[in-house]
Amino acid sequence: MHDFVFAARLPRVVFGAGALRRLPDEIAALGLGRALVLSTPGQRALGERVAALLGDRAVGVFAGAVIHVPVASARAACEEARRLGADSAVAIGGGSTTGLGKAIALETSLPVVAVPTTYAGSEMTTVYGLTDAGMKTTGRDLRVLPRTVVYDPELSAALPFAITVTSLLNAIAHAAEGLYAPDRNPLVEAMAEEGIRLAAAVLPRLQRDPGDIAARGDALVAAWLCGTVMGSVTVGLHHKLCHTLGGSFDLPHAEVHAVILPQAMAYNAPAAAPAMARIARALGAASAPGGLFDLGRAHGAPTSLAAIGMRADDLDRAAGLAVQNAYPNPRPLERAAVRDLLQRAFDGVHPD
Numbered sequence: 001m002h003d004f005v006f007a008a009r010l011p012r013v014v015f016g017a018g019a020l021r022r023l024p025d026e027i028a029a030l031g032l033g034r035a036l037v038l039s040t041p042g043q044r045a046l047g048e049r050v051a052a053l054l055g056d057r058a059v060g061v062f063a064g065a066v067i068h069v070p071v072a073s074a075r076a077a078c079e080e081a082r083r084l085g086a087d088s089a090v091a092i093g094g095g096s097t098t099g100l101g102k103a104i105a106l107e108t109s110l111p112v113v114a115v116p117t118t119y120a121g122s123e124m125t126t127v128y129g130l131t132d133a134g135m136k137t138t139g140r141d142l143r144v145l146p147r148t149v150v151y152d153p154e155l156s157a158a159l160p161f162a163i164t165v166t167s168l169l170n171a172i173a174h175a176a177e178g179l180y181a182p183d184r185n186p187l188v189e190a191m192a193e194e195g196i197r198l199a200a201a202v203l204p205r206l207q208r209d210p211g212d213i214a215a216r217g218d219a220l221v222a223a224w225l226c227g228t229v230m231g232s233v234t235v236g237l238h239h240k241l242c243h244t245l246g247g248s249f250d251l252p253h254a255e256v257h258a259v260i261l262p263q264a265m266a267y268n269a270p271a272a273a274p275a276m277a278r279i280a281r282a283l284g285a286a287s288a289p290g291g292l293f294d295l296g297r298a299h300g301a302p303t304s305l306a307a308i309g310m311r312a313d314d315l316d317r318a319a320g321l322a323v324q325n326a327y328p329n330p331r332p333l334e335r336a337a338v339r340d341l342l343q344r345a346f347d348g349v350h351p352d
């Protein structure tokens with residue numbers, strides 16, 4: 001029997017090749033005219049291109065977005081927004097840049113417009129994260145949800161294939177956990193399964209031709225679907241482990257998702273058979289954990305924590321942190337079993 005409450009809170013979405021050109025009209029339609037454009041240092045040129053496109057509707061570029069939003073970068077961005085009298089933030093980039101926009105919104109209540117260039121899906125969620133002294137804290141707040149999201153597949157045409165793969169696995173992780181979330185519903189499940197199917201199907205196409213704009217468009221649709229799933233439900237063990245490993249052990253975010261996902265699914269499989277069946281069906285695989293492991297490996301994603309810089313000595317502490325606070329998960333959190341999961345992830349053991 002279904003039993004749920006669902007209140008969709010979603011940004012306006014403008015989607016299409018070349019959609020970036022519609023950004024000035026979108027900013028104007030929101031009644032905004034003093035946007036601070038945000039980017040990472042590496043995407044500063046893109047940030048400046050956006051500021052030029054906005055003309056006198058932009059007040060400057062802050063190219064200081066950093067992975068996991070260190071509080072110092074959030075403070076500096078808020079300070080710059082105040083100094084320039086900004087009335088909004090336009091975040092162009094991946095989840096790190098969107099995250100900085102969210103941090104500004106949390107502190108100042110300024111509206112955010114997001115232009116994603118990866119598949120992390122953060123633009124569709126009310127989830128924010130901040131890192132202070134090696135500890136990442138996350139929360140939900142409606143103020144951080146972007147008002148408008150402009151999805152332009154042309155902007156991810158040059159995303160390196162290695163980041164493309166891990167970023168799409170990051171998107172799949174949102175959808176996979178959505179399929180067993182306690183607050184899921186049939187609409188969310190349909191989006192999740194289609195998001196996983198599309199993300200998996202597009203990878204071989206992008207491997208053949210990373211500049212294929214139609215394939216980039218399908219990847220962005222997958223990101224939109226999977227991000228919407230994450231924005232609609234409570235996520236479990238997989239995301240908790242990724243936050244712990246990324247925030248406390250400084251491991252690369254998207255790579256951590258790629259390594260942990262098959263192992264977290266293997267942990268939860270005995271307690272979430274219907275979700276696993278849908279994931280396997282979306283992947284065209286015999287099992288969800290094995291299918292995810294094979295999908296990543298076939299496209300060059302890392303499969304072990306050892307390969308991405310985790311130290312064996314830290315596995316005990318990571319297991320302790322991951323089970324410290326209670327959160328919903330289909331299989332109860334057992335420290336010894338989570339420690340075993342982490343060992344398998346460390347060694348890159350095939351989950352089947």
Ligand code: NAD
Pocket residue numbers: 040042043066067068069093094095096097099117118119120121122123125126127128129155156157158159160163167170230253254
């Ligand atoms: P990222 O934003 O850190 O981007 C990775 C690197 O790729 C950066 O150097 C960036 O400048 C570069 N890059 C981005 N787009 C590019 C492009 N099109 N071409 C070339 N280079 C490009 O990585 P990410 O995986 O998108 O985001 C990770 C962050 O997002 C993490 O902090 C994670 O916790 C957060 N996140 C949050 C949510 C949420 O709902 N709050 C969801 C997913 C991820």
